[in-house]
Amino acid sequence: MDIEQRRQLRDAFGAFMTGVTVVTGLDADGKPIGFTANSFTSVSLDPALLLVNIDKRSANLANFTDGAHFAVNILAEQQKETSNIFAQKVDDRFAQVAWRRSAAGVPLLDGSSAWFECERFQVVDAGDHVILIGKISAFDSSGTAGLGYYRGAYFTPAQNAESLVSGPEVVVSALIEFDGSVVMVKQQDGRFRLPSRSVAGRSVGDSLTALLQELALPASPGFVYSIYDDRQSNRQHIVFLCALPSDAGDSVPQGEQACWLPLAQTATLPIDDAALKSMLNRFVRENSVGNYSIYYGDEHSGAIKRFAS
Numbered sequence: 001m002d003i004e005q006r007r008q009l010r011d012a013f014g015a016f017m018t019g020v021t022v023v024t025g026l027d028a029d030g031k032p033i034g035f036t037a038n039s040f041t042s043v044s045l046d047p048a049l050l051l052v053n054i055d056k057r058s059a060n061l062a063n064f065t066d067g068a069h070f071a072v073n074i075l076a077e078q079q080k081e082t083s084n085i086f087a088q089k090v091d092d093r094f095a096q097v098a099w100r101r102s103a104a105g106v107p108l109l110d111g112s113s114a115w116f117e118c119e120r121f122q123v124v125d126a127g128d129h130v131i132l133i134g135k136i137s138a139f140d141s142s143g144t145a146g147l148g149y150y151r152g153a154y155f156t157p158a159q160n161a162e163s164l165v166s167g168p169e170v171v172v173s174a175l176i177e178f179d180g181s182v183v184m185v186k187q188q189d190g191r192f193r194l195p196s197r198s199v200a201g202r203s204v205g206d207s208l209t210a211l212l213q214e215l216a217l218p219a220s221p222g223f224v225y226s227i228y229d230d231r232q233s234n235r236q237h238i239v240f241l242c243a244l245p246s247d248a249g250d251s252v253p254q255g256e257q258a259c260w261l262p263l264a265q266t267a268t269l270p271i272d273d274a275a276l277k278s279m280l281n282r283f284v285r286e287n288s289v290g291n292y293s294i295y296y297g298d299e300h301s302g303a304i305k306r307f308a309s
Helices: 003-013 061-066 080-087 157-162 204-215 263-268 274-289
Strands: 021-026 032-037 040-045 048-055 069-074 099-101 107-109 114-126 129-141 148-150 153-155 169-178 181-186 196-198 220-230 235-243 258-262 292-298 302-308
Touching (some): 021 048, 021 061, 021 080, 021 107, 032 080, 048 061, 048 114, 061 129, 107 114, 169 274, 181 263, 196 204, 204 235, 220 274, 258 263, 263 274, 274 292
Parallel strands (some): 169 235, 220 292
Antiparallel strands (some): 021 032, 040 048, 048 129, 069 114, 099 107, 114 129, 148 153, 181 258, 220 235, 292 302
């Protein structure tokens, strides 16, 4: 394959939206090493396996392929600079970021959306790269939105949400699910709705942050799950799927009539908004398999497009 074909192939690969990670480990002297990678994927739940690809030209190739342990840090949307630091040749990358050691001694980056400590499970030769498969020995998730990468540029959920605003009045809602339950608000008439807040002169991101603060939950904005226009009330609704940290099992939503309800119960709840009821039914189905899509349209009809797995 000549240089032009390689460039075209790289551009074609770039059409696939990915997250951004920093893979960390130790060199032969026990010093921390790491590099930025978006060639990361989950492999198996039982046993718990993941993989990353490493360029054979990497100076640290042997340290990762021979080392007993490594870690994958999924960067949060605020960590663009961290991604850049580990993507460049810098004398002491770890002096520029906050980090700590895992139980196995490998570096974990503070502020990451999630991290996975791994034992080296298998190394597979694959052309000009090697595939490093790790068996997950420990992990944690902060619930914060991850940093995205598409066609050579970063993107974040907050940036994308602002570009979706088109209505004269915009209402943001938080769809927060944890361990089979979802946060709902019981209204005075006995009907239910999602926790919501009018944008009213604020940005979408600021309004959603204020909403989550009112709920007093350690939830973080994820991606837009549904966006629709209610033509009768002349409002635009933007619903965010929000995540909680993996240790948030005892969190109780604050605010008037906010509560956790079993996700399976939402189908029988009295809900005025037909679009909301339809969206919750879709979420129950998608949540059961872990494949999500986004809805665009109005309160009566629209299109659903798959975008995450």
